[in-house]
Every structure is written in structure tokens, then in C-alpha cells.
Amino acid sequence: MLKTLIGEETFRLGMDLYFERFDGTAATVEDFLSCFAAASGRDLTQFALWYSQAGTPVVTASGDYDSTAKTFALKLRQETAPTPGQSEKKPVVIPIALALFGENGQKLDLISDNATPLNAPAA
Numbered sequence: 001m002l003k004t005l006i007g008e009e010t011f012r013l014g015m016d017l018y019f020e021r022f023d024g025t026a027a028t029v030e031d032f033l034s035c036f037a038a039a040s041g042r043d044l045t046q047f048a049l050w051y052s053q054a055g056t057p058v059v060t061a062s063g064d065y066d067s068t069a070k071t072f073a074l075k076l077r078q079e080t081a082p083t084p085g086q087s088e089k090k091p092v093v094i095p096i097a098l099a100l101f102g103e104n105g106q107k108l109d110l111i112s113d114n115a116t117p118l119n120a121p122a123a
Helices: 002-006 008-022 029-040
Strands: 058-066 071-079
Touching: 002 008, 002 029, 008 029
Parallel strands: none
Antiparallel strands: 058 071
């Protein structure tokens, strides 16, 4: 998942940095993620929630096509059930790849005001 978020080349740089800094030591998850944050220039605080919250998120999707406007709206919802000691869960980063295809099978351009392309630098 991390490689999908930051890209294969940057992931490799993060791994190299991790071994340079922590090879032969008892490193923590925070140490591990810090190398990818440094290599990518991205804040991975939200990604770190995968390591501090119990449970598996369930993502549901629904879509709505407006034939008049020729637009498709995709809505995603993420829920993680409460677990002992963690009744409230924060949303976690889940990379989702998607493509839209027209009625003849041609791939359509994806235009979004609020989607972040994979491997994009953090804002």
C-alpha cells in the first residue's frame, strides 16, 4: 500500500534509507515510516493509523450517472467497527485506483475536483 501511495522509485529510496539508518537495530514502525516520509517529502501521519488502530475498514462504493450532464459521481464510505478499547476509529488511507469506460469500451478521461492522483506530492 505504501509503495502504491509514494511510487515504486520513491519506495525503493525509502527502503534504502531505512537500511542505511536502522540495519542491525531494533527499529520501530515509526522509524520505518520516517524513512518513507523523508524519501517522499510526504506527511505519513494518516498512513500510520494502520499501525495504531485495530480492525479492518470496510469500504462501500456507490455511483450515480447523470445522463444529461454526462457525469458520474462516485461516493466511497469507510467504516471500521469498534474494538475493545477503541470505540471510535479514524479513517485510514486506502489507495483506490479506478478508470471509467464509455459505452464502446473506450477509456474516458477522469476529471475530479477532489481526488488525488496516485504518487502525487502531498498538498
